Each structure stands twice: as C-alpha cells, then as structure tokens.
Amino acid sequence: MYTLIPPIGADPPERKVIFVGLRGVPEIQGGVETHVAAISARLAERGWQVEVLGRAPYLASQQPYIWKGVTVTPVWAPRSKSFEALAHTALGLIVAARRHPDLVHIHAIGPALLTPLARLLGLHVVVTHHGFDYDRQKWGRFAKSILRTGEAMGMLFSHANIGVSKAIVDTVRRKFSVGAIFIPNGVENPPPKPGTSYLDGIQVTPQRYILSVGRIVEEKRHLDLINAFARLNDPGLKLVIAGAADHAGPYQREVEAAAAATPSVVMTGFQRGQALFQLYRHAALFVLPSSHEGMPMVLLEALSYGVPCLASDIDANLALDLGAENYFPLGAVDALAAAMRAKLAARDPAQSAERAARTIDSFGWGTIVDRTMDVYENALLGWRPGSVRHDGAGPAKRAELGGRR
Incomplete structure (x- = not known):
C-alpha cells in the first residue's frame, strides 16, 4: 500500500485527536487534567481538531462546549473511586470510534487497561504513562493488580507510548521490551505579578x-x-x-x-x-x-x-x-x-x-507539544520507536527515541 504525498506547497490534511481517560478541562483538579489542558489548547492553535471526552460529574456544563478551540464533551461516569475511570473510558472509546478520529490519546495506566478495546474498534492509539499508580496508598491489592494489567495493556497494545519521566521510560523498556518516548510535564509562563x-x-x-x-x-x-x-x-x-x-x-x-x-x-x-x-x-x-x-x-x-x-x-x-x-x-x-x-x-x-x-x-509547553505531535505522526504510520523509517530520520534520532517495533 502507498500513501499519497501532497504536492509541495499544499496545506497538510487536518488531523483530529480525541483525549480519553481524564476528568476534563479546563481548571479541573489533577496533574493529568492540567497536562491535557495545556497540550490540547496548543494543538488546536496549530490546526488540529481536538476533542476532550470528560467525565460528566466534573464538568461545569452537561452539554458539549468549546474552550480555546477544543471541543469538550461530557460522557457519563459514576462517582466511584474504583470504577469511575474504567467505566468512563469504555464509554469514551465507543463515542470516539463513532467520531472516526485520526488518533485517540489515552492518559494514565488505569484507563489504558482498555487499549485493546480501542484497537478492536479500529482506533490508532497513543498512551501516556503518568506514573506507577499501583504504588498509591489508596489502592488495595485487587485494584493494584488491575492497574498493573492496565500498564501492560497500554504499553503493549498502543501504537506509541509516552512516559512523563525518564524512570517511567526505563521501566517500560525493562518490563515490556517496548520503547516509550520521554516527554515531561510542562509549566505555563507565570502571569504578571498578581495582587493579594x-x-x-x-x-x-x-x-x-x-x-x-x-x-x-x-x-x-x-x-x-x-x-x-x-x-x-x-x-x-x-x-x-x-x-x-x-x-x-x-x-x-x-x-x-x-x-x-x-x-x-x-x-x-x-x-x-x-x-x-x-x-x-x-x-x-x-x-x-x-x-x-x-x-x-x-x-x-x-x-x-x-x-x-x-x-x-x-x-x-x-x-x-x-x-x-x-x-x-x-x-x-x-x-x-x-x-x-x-x-x-x-x-x-x-x-x-x-x-x-x-x-x-x-519545561515550556511549546517544545513538549512539538514532540507530542511527532509521536502522533509516527503513530499514524504504525511505527514504534526504534523501527526502520524512510523519512530521513537518521541513526542519532532513532537512538534518541529507542525501543522496538
């Protein structure tokens, strides 16, 4: 099969990405939520169609709305510490499949348990590993086992993986023999000195x-x-x-x-x-x-x-x-x-x-979004870090990314 290459000077095709696995945006408590808010708004600025499927109980509106060019869509979720993320992600992936996006980006290893479902639905999937959630004190033995399985499903069944720390990237390589790309969290430029x-x-x-x-x-x-x-x-x-x-x-x-x-x-x-x-x-x-x-x-x-x-x-x-x-x-x-x-x-x-x-x-968000877009484009090619590419990426670049097909 061949991919048509647009003529020189032609506008690139508009891409669509849907974010799944988080409570929502904007200004919703949580590191993942802050991370996605920053990335999604900047992707929209760069011409991507971006949709965030949020958990309805956390969103200010129960109807879809636009924030900084990002479509935020409420999807039902139970208010349950144990089942909220998985139930919402399962429904979110079904909603996403109907939208026919170029990519679905799943955040965190709990929601990543459903990466195989995303693949069965025909979706291209990127998973970001935000941390070893099975080490959190709030989870019991069964929940920790589910989270470890989610980590494995996300890392093994996605088209590309991102780790927000080098420790995560190293662990993924060691445990699963799969490459992950290190892209850290970022920070906004602080606003002018506020009052009191x-x-x-x-x-x-x-x-x-x-x-x-x-x-x-x-x-x-x-x-x-x-x-x-x-x-x-x-x-x-x-x-x-x-x-x-x-x-x-x-x-x-x-x-x-x-x-x-x-x-x-x-x-x-x-x-x-x-x-x-x-x-x-x-x-x-x-x-x-x-x-x-x-x-x-x-x-x-x-x-x-x-x-x-x-x-x-x-x-x-x-x-x-x-x-x-x-x-x-x-x-x-x-x-x-x-x-x-x-x-x-x-x-x-x-x-x-x-x-x-x-x-x-x-830790500026601009560079982080650039690197995330690179991961997206490679995932759309069905490429895992470390595999042979024919787009001019040399050995040094491939060595930086690491991993396997």
Whole structure:
C-alpha cells in the first residue's frame, strides 16, 4: 500500500485527536487534567481538531462546549473511586470510534487497561504513562493488580507510548521490551505579578505562609506536613493547604481534623486562576511531602514562580535535581520541620529567580507539544520507536527515541 504525498506547497490534511481517560478541562483538579489542558489548547492553535471526552460529574456544563478551540464533551461516569475511570473510558472509546478520529490519546495506566478495546474498534492509539499508580496508598491489592494489567495493556497494545519521566521510560523498556518516548510535564509562563485580594480574603499575609497544593489523597501525606508545621511553633506563620478530595473518605476527614486542631492551618479547597496565582506568587515556601508522584507538576509550577521549595526524597522529585538542601527524607517529620525552618531563615530571591527562569526554559509547553505531535505522526504510520523509517530520520534520532517495533 502507498500513501499519497501532497504536492509541495499544499496545506497538510487536518488531523483530529480525541483525549480519553481524564476528568476534563479546563481548571479541573489533577496533574493529568492540567497536562491535557495545556497540550490540547496548543494543538488546536496549530490546526488540529481536538476533542476532550470528560467525565460528566466534573464538568461545569452537561452539554458539549468549546474552550480555546477544543471541543469538550461530557460522557457519563459514576462517582466511584474504583470504577469511575474504567467505566468512563469504555464509554469514551465507543463515542470516539463513532467520531472516526485520526488518533485517540489515552492518559494514565488505569484507563489504558482498555487499549485493546480501542484497537478492536479500529482506533490508532497513543498512551501516556503518568506514573506507577499501583504504588498509591489508596489502592488495595485487587485494584493494584488491575492497574498493573492496565500498564501492560497500554504499553503493549498502543501504537506509541509516552512516559512523563525518564524512570517511567526505563521501566517500560525493562518490563515490556517496548520503547516509550520521554516527554515531561510542562509549566505555563507565570502571569504578571498578581495582587493579594484572595490572600486578604483568607487572612493570609504574603511571605508569611507555607503552601501545599494537591488533591487530598493519602500519598500526598498532608498529615506529615501539618505535624511538621506544628513543630515550628511560629505564631506569625501559616500553612495553606490548597486542594480537595475527589471522593469523601476517612483520609479527608483525618486531614480536616488535624488542620482544625493545629493553629494557623488554612484549608482553601481546590483553587484555580487568580486565587492560585496569588497563592504561588506570595508563598514563603512550597512543600511537597508526597510518597508517590509521576512527574510532580505542582512542584514545577512552584519553581516557575520562584518559590523556594522542599520535596520528599522520592525518585520522581529527585529527578528534578534541585540540590540536597531542597529535599528531606520521606515520612521524617522532625527532619521536615528542621528543613522548613532552615529554608525560611535562608531565603535567596536571586537564586529563586534564576531557578524560575531555568524551569520555564526547560519545561515550556511549546517544545513538549512539538514532540507530542511527532509521536502522533509516527503513530499514524504504525511505527514504534526504534523501527526502520524512510523519512530521513537518521541513526542519532532513532537512538534518541529507542525501543522496538
């Protein structure tokens, strides 16, 4: 079979991609959701037809709508921690098959369990591996087994794989002998310096609070942070926890009780837009005490604002190579308290500004979208990284991508 090549100067054919496996866009809590929002809008700017199939309970409208050139379509999903992602993805793939897109892009290894179904429906599939979700504390043995199977199905049955960290790419190669392309999460350019209207409303003083951003789930280890903050015993300092739980449960109630019992802890719920900009911009310190991350998007965001940061010493955080002084041992509450005290006492605005510029330069979305588009075009050719190509890509490029057919 031959593919017709358009004449020189002709406009390329318009491509269509459908995103599946996430709650929706825009401004919906979650790293995957932030990732897809950034990529989808930029793909639309570059002439792609883009549709996001979101989970109806999380979307502001129950009718399809357009956001920054992206069509967002609500698809039914149960509000269930265990079955929500799979039920929504199954329905989403059936909807996608009726749309006849060039590609379906599945995000995360839970939804990736249904990659074989996508193939049976005749879809070209790209899967992004966002992290080893079976390591999350909230899942029991059965759920972890399903997630491991989802990882295998996604990596083995897709036309192309993306990993958001080098650790993920290396693991995929080792476990499945399949190539994956490293394309990290990115950051937006921070907006001009915002005011303090939101901070005034929650009675928080600029540069006199520690910030945590993320969903209220076990692996984010908010209790470690609250306990460490209490050890600082600084009446002029506050701890702001920005985030919410997707599903009410014992851990959420435990965090709320600990916050209520600890003076100067402020829980804001999920924040976005100007409120979140102000929280990042005016924080004295950002702390990420997680036991599990894929590639820590909130840490990148904090770095892009020039906020001094502390992170647990898990592999995903260490991969950002922030320097030993910016890490603490996972779960070591006394060590976290000591590190927070030291960071607050030794703030260096020049160093923070330099790190912010470096973060924006290294993790800008423009380059990330370019690389994602390359993966799409190769997936449409039925090519896996490392296979022989006849489009001029030389050995160096093929070596960079790695993998097999």
